[in-house]
Amino acid sequence: MTQIQSQTDPKAFRSALGQFATGVTVVTTLDSQGNKIGMTANSFSSVSLEPMLVLWSIARTSNAFDDFIKADRFAIHVLNSEQQAVSNQFASKCQDRFCNVEHGEGLGGVPLLKDYSAVFQCQTEHQYDGGDHVIIVGRVLEFDNRGLPPLIFHAGRYADLELPVAV
DSSP states (O other), X not given: XXXXXXXXXXXXXXXXXXXXXXXXXXXXXXXXXXXXXXXXXXXXXXXXXXXXXEEEEEETTOTTHHHHHXXXXXXXXXXXXXXXXXXXXXXXXXXXXXXXXXXXXXXXXXXXXXXXXXXXXXEEEEEEEETTEEEEEEEEEEEEEOOOOBOEEETTEEEOOOOOOOO
């Protein structure tokens, strides 16, 4: 029997968390001046079907932290398997993360990417302390599901989803 060892090393903890494969999202909103804000996040999860609630979390150290904390609305885009470059761009420090990414406006003027696997347009419902992050719960006002294969992140890198072969 394998014995589980207690560890307090943050790098080892992060590595262990990386064993959980996640989808990749881009979360968008508007700042108080109406400027487009967006970032890559993989901390997305469903919360409730009735009412329709989802959550994601943002690091307190994020450059967009204040903008998302003050935002009344936001959109979560589940990226498809062909959108690794979009994920990288919205995770970068570039000045205009929307540059060369087709997008329009959703509810409340929130930027909506034109390409995605699924998108959830949300109103901020709750915010909770989550240590070095804040957990943001959104009430889903509208959503769309294109059913495309998702972009997957596992063990610190992008991974392919192996779909079963139909027989």
